[in-house]
Amino acid sequence: MSLFAADGLVMDFGGLRAVDGVSFQIEPGEVFTIIGPNGAGKTTIFNLVSRIYEPTAGRLIFDGEDITRVPPHEVARRGIARTFQNIELFEHATVLQNLLLGRHAHKRSRFVEELLFLPSVRALELEHREAVERVIDFLDLQPHRDNLVVNLAYGVRKVVEMARALCTRPRLLLLDEPSSGLSVEETEDMAFWIQDIRTVLGVTVLMVEHDMSLVSSVSDRVLAVNYGRPIALGTAREVQEHPDVIKAYLGG
Amino acid sequence: MSVRFVFKTSYDQDLGIFRDDVQRNWYLALLVGLLVLPLLIPAYVVDVSLVFIYGLCGLSLMVLAGYTGLVSLGHAAFLGIGAYTHVYVVHDLGLPWVVGVALACVVTAAVGVLVGLPALRMTGVYLSIATLAFALIIQEALTRWERVTGGLKGKAVEKPVVFGVHLGGDTAFYFLCLAFLIAGLWLTGNLLRAPTGRAWVAIRDSEIAAQSMGVNLAVYKTSAFAYSAALMGVAGALFAHKIGFLAPDIFTVLLSIQFLLMVVVGGLGSLHGALFGAVFVALLPVAISQARDSIPVWLSAIASPFGKEAGAATFLAVDQFVKKPGLEPGLFGVILVLFILFEPLGIYGRWRKIQLYFSTFPLYKRATFRRQKTYMRSERLR
Numbered sequence A: 001m002s003l004f005a006a007d008g009l010v011m012d013f014g015g016l017r018a019v020d021g022v023s024f025q026i027e028p029g030e031v032f033t034i035i036g037p038n039g040a041g042k043t044t045i046f047n048l049v050s051r052i053y054e055p056t057a058g059r060l061i062f063d064g065e066d067i068t069r070v071p072p073h074e075v076a077r078r079g080i081a082r083t084f085q086n087i088e089l090f091e092h093a094t095v096l097q098n099l100l101l102g103r104h105a106h107k108r109s110r111f112v113e114e115l116l117f118l119p120s121v122r123a124l125e126l127e128h129r130e131a132v133e134r135v136i137d138f139l140d141l142q143p144h145r146d147n148l149v150v151n152l153a154y155g156v157r158k159v160v161e162m163a164r165a166l167c168t169r170p171r172l173l174l175l176d177e178p179s180s181g182l183s184v185e186e187t188e189d190m191a192f193w194i195q196d197i198r199t200v201l202g203v204t205v206l207m208v209e210h211d212m213s214l215v216s217s218v219s220d221r222v223l224a225v226n227y228g229r230p231i232a233l234g235t236a237r238e239v240q241e242h243p244d245v246i247k248a249y250l251g252g
Numbered sequence B: 001m002s003v004r005f006v007f008k009t010s011y012d013q014d015l016g017i018f019r020d021d022v023q024r025n026w027y028l029a030l031l032v033g034l035l036v037l038p039l040l041i042p043a044y045v046v047d048v049s050l051v052f053i054y055g056l057c058g059l060s061l062m063v064l065a066g067y068t069g070l071v072s073l074g075h076a077a078f079l080g081i082g083a084y085t086h087v088y089v090v091h092d093l094g095l096p097w098v099v100g101v102a103l104a105c106v107v108t109a110a111v112g113v114l115v116g117l118p119a120l121r122m123t124g125v126y127l128s129i130a131t132l133a134f135a136l137i138i139q140e141a142l143t144r145w146e147r148v149t150g151g152l153k154g155k156a157v158e159k160p161v162v163f164g165v166h167l168g169g170d171t172a173f174y175f176l177c178l179a180f181l182i183a184g185l186w187l188t189g190n191l192l193r194a195p196t197g198r199a200w201v202a203i204r205d206s207e208i209a210a211q212s213m214g215v216n217l218a219v220y221k222t223s224a225f226a227y228s229a230a231l232m233g234v235a236g237a238l239f240a241h242k243i244g245f246l247a248p249d250i251f252t253v254l255l256s257i258q259f260l261l262m263v264v265v266g267g268l269g270s271l272h273g274a275l276f277g278a279v280f281v282a283l284l285p286v287a288i289s290q291a292r293d294s295i296p297v298w299l300s301a302i303a304s305p306f307g308k309e310a311g312a313a314t315f316l317a318v319d320q321f322v323k324k325p326g327l328e329p330g331l332f333g334v335i336l337v338l339f340i341l342f343e344p345l346g347i348y349g350r351w352r353k354i355q356l357y358f359s360t361f362p363l364y365k366r367a368t369f370r371r372q373k374t375y376m377r378s379e380r381l382r
Ligand SMILES: Nc1ncnc2c1ncn2[C@@H]1O[C@H](COP(=O)(O)OP(=O)(O)OP(=O)(O)O)[C@@H](O)[C@H]1O
Pocket: A013, A016, A018, A036, A037, A038, A039, A040, A041, A042, A043, A044, A045, A085
């Protein structure tokens, strides 16, 4: 059974149909990539999956359950985490604090307990800290742990944002253009991280990406969209060679 | 001076309320200083207890504006609700003092939730305007609801009697306020190092990311409002005793703006900032009345070389100008704008820079504190 399924997604913004009947299934353990020209509706699909937008039509199924109506904060608890195309970190907090927020979905302490910082809260905080430290080790973020995000280089921020998503212990990780704004070397590193996330952590990945070398090196299957409509599905190579995809990228 | 390294050997060390032992010792020294202050200079005790109450007010708005990014222009209303609730419960209902404080806390928290509800749909300027409107409504209610508030005639407040002990003296009241401030600081510090505080900061910096990490915006915005209001309510109970007389025109928009001044001038997003700001706002009236007396004298001294009449005329004109009643709000506004423009991290930010300058001398780089324009992300109109 597939881990995630989108079924006939439609999203209208006023008169503009940004997503127009998109359906796909993601198998457990695969890296599934969505490509398409600028404005094709890729980020909108992500916002639909993470429930930021209310779909005009269609259904979202995660792990056999319909999540089309769950509130956005509930999505993380179900096991879906994401990064953002324009990096949405908490800029005036340290890397550590950012990652600790990634543990929010696992919060068990209550307000009054926290108000008094009871020993139980301290114990839970230590648990969160250990979980976060495992992610820090995994992505080699030790040197940045106590830095404020505003003081970090762009490439590091991208990794921190991915780390924060991993701290939620997701089963499905959504990466919106993980390589945008990165140098060639940083993009290669990113390809390794993504492969490690899949093979070592066993996390399924749904990715939007423009860099075709990154797409080819990590994706199992690729879906091409244009004007909100799916136009091709297959391996990276099949999709790249599909006549409709070539036409879409040439502005046809 | 040398650079101080803190060696950490366990994660537990990061969970403390103080950064390290040195910081903790400084605070202990400060506490000892505050404990012996009434013995050394009893004349200042009255003023310092106001600073403590303002400190609680600063904490309250710091949680909401500085940590959660929800800027309220109506916080004086919460102070008023707390003050009136406390006085009504203690004087009119004759219940014990602690019950008065507890109810002041609970009632303001409940009102905070009600005010917080529209906040779920509003951000930035719109929220500020809504809280302003709320404050005006409360002021009107305090004026009209005479049976409880005494209306425009006002309401006299007696000295506190805590657990049967008469705290009539200024020194006793000083310690009472100090105790409440320390408790407020401790509780707020606890929340801020726990998941709730992190969720508040997350909402301030990026609502969409906070949501995607599992933060229920409705719950945490409401809890920020409720907690902030509750602190204000407790401060209000103390404030009532401090001023000894309640009238609706004490809890004006001007007072709300002073609270905002407190957190902006002190430094948004830090508890130290709330306290620095409290000291600043408490000293401000003193500075203003000083300036009122001396500025006309100075200016006439400057003008007098141009003739005796010029000096006298300048004195009269300037004296008339500075004694106009409406000047304070303007001054507060100017200070607020100047700080936002030139010292966005407030007094606390400046203090950290000075500390860093000395601890890294001569390696200090100006760029370490490069100006960041994006402090309040929720304020950006997108
Ligand atoms: N909140 C919104 N309101 C109105 N229109 C929107 C909104 N979000 C996206 N759109 C429109 O929907 C279309 C798809 O946008 P989307 O951001 O999903 O594209 P994309 O494929 O992610 O593009 P890019 O490669 O540039 O990131 C665009 O025409 C965009 O202008």
